[in-house]
Amino acid sequence: MPELPEVETVVRGLQTQLPGRSISAVAVRWKRTIAAPKPAAFARRLLGQTITSVRRRGKWIVLDFESGAVLLAHLRMTGQLILEPAGYPEGDYTRVVLHLDDDRRLRFSDMRKFGRLILTPDPETVLGHLGPEPLANDFTSQQFRHLLAGRRGRIKSLLLDQSFVAGLGNIYVNEALWEARIHPLRPGGSLSVAEVERLHTAIQAVIRAAIDEGGTTLANGNFRQADGTAGRYAPHLQIYDRQEEPCPCCGAPVKRITVGQRGTYFCACCQVLEE
């Protein structure tokens, strides 16, 4: 499931390749992948546009064009944005193909069809309601504490809320809470200053480590880097998808509960729901 580290990995892979290239043809194989504008207008407006930069905001991949137009790509569950040479055999589940002027192709593959592409002159209508970037300089432990103050919702649900903090998903939220020794059901506002500090540190550490390894590719192989290779972080996951396995810290069996309709892994020994 692409989260911040996976999206960052894709973006870094594209940053060295795409700026300066232009779109020579557009093929839409699954129309609903194009959230806006309508597929025909999407294809027509992209034609001939030159890419100036590639960046990330939360889990969105952002392609800026010379004209000021912006292409937003969200991978959701199974989306992949892969740069392939001309003549390369096209993989399965291709939804949209952007042909480049150097004959390479930027291919949006998406088995479950949840991913979305948006072409817009005003990306802030989409990106504007995202919370802070967890790796940004101004995302300090102090700011995090202010955001959490008074919040009665479960810390796990808050961390998954993209308008609260941008970019975290189920894998890294589970990992960060375990790392910080915080129970996923704790009300956000109930965390002590020391706990907020620990969680802030854990979030940044886990995300940075995952980026360093090129993201997490689980056994289902859903995530791919921009060049089609897998991420290397999966063996480093301490708790995610490890139900009944011993906690790496204390050896107690990892528990699995459901929080906000999401599978949640934690160690009942290390992450206590204290009063």
Place this chain on the structure above:
DNA sequence: AAAGCACCCTGTACGC
């Protein structure tokens, strides 16, 4: 503000 649910999808895992 918070929580629950349906929805969008399809591969996988399971029970019979």
Place this chain on the structure above:
DNA sequence: TGCGTACAGGGTGCTT
């Protein structure tokens, strides 16, 4: 072997 069903998950939108 094969069919049917539950489940996984990010995000949106609606209801409670």
